[in-house]
Amino acid sequence: MSRGGSGGRQRVKTGRGRTASSTRWLARQLNDPYVRRAKAEGYRSRAAYKLMELDERFQLLKGVTRVIDLGIAPGGWSQVVRKIAPKAAIVGIDLLPVDPIDGVTILQMDFMDDDAPQRLAEALGGPADLVLSDMAANTVGHPQTDHLRTMALVEAGCAFCADVLKPGGAYVAKVLAGGADNDLVAELKRMFTTVKHAKPPASRKDSSEWYVIAQGFKAQPKAESEVEITT
Incomplete structure (x- = not known):
């Protein structure tokens, strides 16, 4: 060199x-x-600055008390949450091993496992203010396939939000190649007050990644099977 x-x-x-x-x-x-900059300031990845820039624009971390970090490895986003909202409870999940972060509960498992949503909710101990997802499927080099696989993770995160977010909460997820598709955007608009796409300056210009920012979670009606029947 x-x-x-x-x-x-x-x-x-x-x-x-x-x-x-x-x-x-x-x-x-x-x-x-x-x-x-990440190396100098003690962050585990440059991705930390993506969350900082999104937070500066959308005020995602203002007043949060419980946060879930989907795809936490290597931990940069949770480090940012700890710095900006030091009293918030944070739970992260990833298939990859992640070095401990003070004040963060880390589950090493696949978010797509059937048990993962319950494990995350139990570890958090109450409704979340914010669900962060920097998850992306392993790429195979075929753009359409890569997009579909990543979108499946975004959709799973969206379904998870319906069960874990408190009213007014927010969901931030990485999407590829122009953003979320129409069906997902329609579902997010049904669940949230505002839905926007953003590409923070820290995202490389040649990267296809964008982020969907859904804020103002609306309380979801219970399914028929969940409705309490009184006599």
């Missing part, structure tokens, strides 16, 4: 056993100001 170019930009030589694509990725990481 050698330093070159202007402004201290680092150039990475293609090393033995390193592909050209991995060399480009390493160079991008080394020269990414958000990566350098």
Whole structure:
């Protein structure tokens, strides 16, 4: 690895056993100001700044007391919640192992497991003010397939919100390639007062990721099977 170019930009030589694509990725990481800033400020990933920027625009973390972080690894979003809302209870879930974060309960399991929603709700101990989802399915290189797989996670998060959010709560989820599809947007508009798409500055310009911001959760009517019958 050698330093070159202007402004201290680092150039990475293609090393033995390193592909050209991995060399480009390493160079991008080394020269990414958000990566350098995250390292300097103690955040586990540059994604922390995406949440900061979304919070600055939408006031997501103002007054929150309970937060769920879906796809918590490596933990940058929960670190931001801890900094901005230090008294909030936070529960995160991920298939990947995550190093402990002070004040955060972390479940290592698949959110799509049948037991996951109940485990999260029990760990949180009450209705959530905010459900965050930075989940994305592992990509296979086929844009339509990647989009559908990630949208399935967003839809699962939306269904989870119906059970765990308190009235007025919010749901933030990563979507790909232009945002949520029409059916999902319609469902979100039924459940929330406002639904918007945003691409925070910390998202790389060449990335297809966007975020859907749904705020003002409306109390959902119980299904017939849940309606209490009195005589």
